Amino acid sequence: MSSVLAREAQPKIQIQKVSYAYGDEQALKDISLDVPTRAVTVLFGPAGGGKTTLLRLINRLNDLVEGTQMSGRILLDGQDIYGPGIDVSGLRRRVGMVFALPLPLPGTVRDNVLYGPRLAGERDPSCLEDILRRSLSQAALWDEVKDRLDRPANRLSGGQQQRLCIARSLALEPEVLLLDEPTSGLDPISTGKVEESLFQLKQDYTIVVVPHSVQQAARVADSAAFLLMGELIEHGRGSEMFTAPGDQRTENYITGRFG
Amino acid sequence: MSDSKKTHWGEFVVEAGIRVMGFSTIGFVLLIFSFLLREGVPVFLKVSPANFLGVRWYPTFGLFGMLPLILGSMLVTVVAVTIALPLGVATAVFVREVAPNWAREILKPMIEVLAGIPSVVLGFFGMTIVAPMVRETLGVPTGLTAFAGALILAYMSLPTIISVAEDALDAVPNSYRDAALAMGATQWQTIWRVVVPAARSGIVTAVMLGMGRAIGETMAVMMVTGNAARMPLSLNALFRPVRTMTATIAAEMGEVARGSVHYHALFGIGIALFVLTFLVNLTAARVIFTKRRKGGLR
């Protein structure tokens, strides 16, 4: 496990003293965290802790919300993503996101997967076909849908839809993949398949996950961060965090004394 | 890089165009008001207020008293709303709270059909069938009366009243109904003691919008009210011909010389109508606006 973290010298994402407020409500307080490259980083903690908020700051999806205040920096490959002149659409192509509920776009499986690339200007049909096949394979969905590519996406099962959403993000060949409770609506088998694909995907992508449960966090995490009421209580290696946490609050949460 | 620059430029143009179209509505209102003023203000300069507020509208004799017209409009409108209010609210309650599904499937399209029938067609029907009926049943010299006009107008306002009232009833949370029923109330009691009071402001809005619609109606009233510009001062006036502001403009503008006092007077009536309906709709809309913010629906 430690070799994974030592592989890349510079962390892919650096969150530096980030505070964030919705109106009067302080959602994040002075968070500093490094996200290592090509590994799975887990943000866990009880509800309302700010995990989803932090996630959405990384692909600037929270730009759409009005009345917010932010301080601090978030660096991607050393560059401040909130700096002047940053192309937000381009950022979102480098940092993909999968949401808690499967959200297929209206249209066929093909329409869904190729939405991003087409928006980015890709028109060559054979190129698009390659993208389609590659992304669906990476999301472990190709075999199940290869004969139904032109059927409506909302006819797939919940687990399949969620993997479709993963494939959709992968079609843009992002560098980072953000997943917000990706298995919360899924049955155990689909959950297993999604977690499996994370193990494969982390060889090529940097992954940040908000897990569905502490157990899931323990299963997938290379690196973990515990957030409680907007504060970063502690962070470190996955293996250590769940067996011997440093802070008493972390231990209480992990052992189920609250949450 | 150049591709994304191109899209950014194209998008900028499109978004600017969309913004313009949004703001054009304000432009149109101002445009309408200013042209009404342009052609209507001269009347206030050429005709004395005593004349304008007088009780005789005889343009050929230089008398431009608007009072009979205003009262004519009021009479027809008030009676129409008096008829339409109970009918409309009752129908809305019926459709929303009581009616079985098959009845609802028939009623809602029917009301939409009514909303679509052109006013000239209803005026035609009123003139050829309703007015004679009024004349025969009530024994009046002519059926072209304020009453007949009010009847037709009531029906024309019904779709507005019904749909807005229905929305108001819809907005009442089901938990209110469930709570009342759980306490042993009958459906009837629930409706009239819980649901309708909760929807009260929406129903008031519905009536105001219906009234605005009635004041502004032209063709139907023109064809049915008999067009006599008399002061409707007694109860009997309901069963005699009367003239509304709208019908006056429609009937006389065609024969008027551009730039004459009569011409400006008709525009003056137009200004009065604009202001009147603006006030009615503003009050109704204010109810909608405050409701929306409190409810936080969107």
Place this chain on the structure above:
Amino acid sequence: MNRYQVQRIGFAALSLAALIVVLPILMVIASIVLRGIRAIGWEFLTAMPREGMKAGGIFPAVVGTLLLTLGTAVVCIPIGVGGAIYLAEYARDTWWTRAIRLAIVNLAGIPSIVYGLFGLGLFVLFLQFGTSLVAGSLTLAIMTLPVIISTAEGALRAVPTEFRTVSYSLGGTRWQGIRRIVLPQALPGIITGVILGLLRAVGETAPILFTVAAFYLPRLPHSLFDQTMALPYHLYVISTQVPGMPEHIQYGTALVLLAVVLSMNLVATVIRSYFRRRRQW
């Protein structure tokens, strides 16, 4: 009398009210159909009026109404849909946005005859278009605008927010999301609203009284600046201004106008329910 008896009477009263509302609608339609059907024929619909309109057909009125509706649509659809997109997708809750909404409520409430006066003042006189198709169409277009904006905005807002969020997360700009996902999904609702708005324009007489309508013009308009006859005005004229007009011609004209409006209503309803069933959310 116990509560349940009161309820039964009450429900009966309510259904009576509904009946009182619905029956006259059927009576109107039935009487016009029954008395007007004998006038309907190929000649009636395609021939010019003769003998002071007491014989012949209503062709120029039909064509006039068609052209006016087309002209209205061309102007108010882009502005209406554009305005709706602005309100649903771009506008924030500022003083300006509230002013726009107030303006729309205002426009919706202006009496049709006042629109006629406005059209006369601006298009016919000030811009010197004269009584013409242009003046009439523009007047009707502004009158129809609030309806189109309201229904189109409703259709756009009905599209779930999630679609937009997904589009953003895949690198789409706001306009790309609107163009590729929101607008196509809202299209059936928008079309329904357009048809319902236009059917009101078809039936309106007051706005065209002084802006385009011709009393008796037994030829088709040559250009945009020509006057023309129109169905609603024609009905008004032959039922009130021409003595000795045969009854069946009056009812026949009313029937044609009613048929046009009702069939548009039907089309809109069919579109709405068909696409509601096939919705992908």
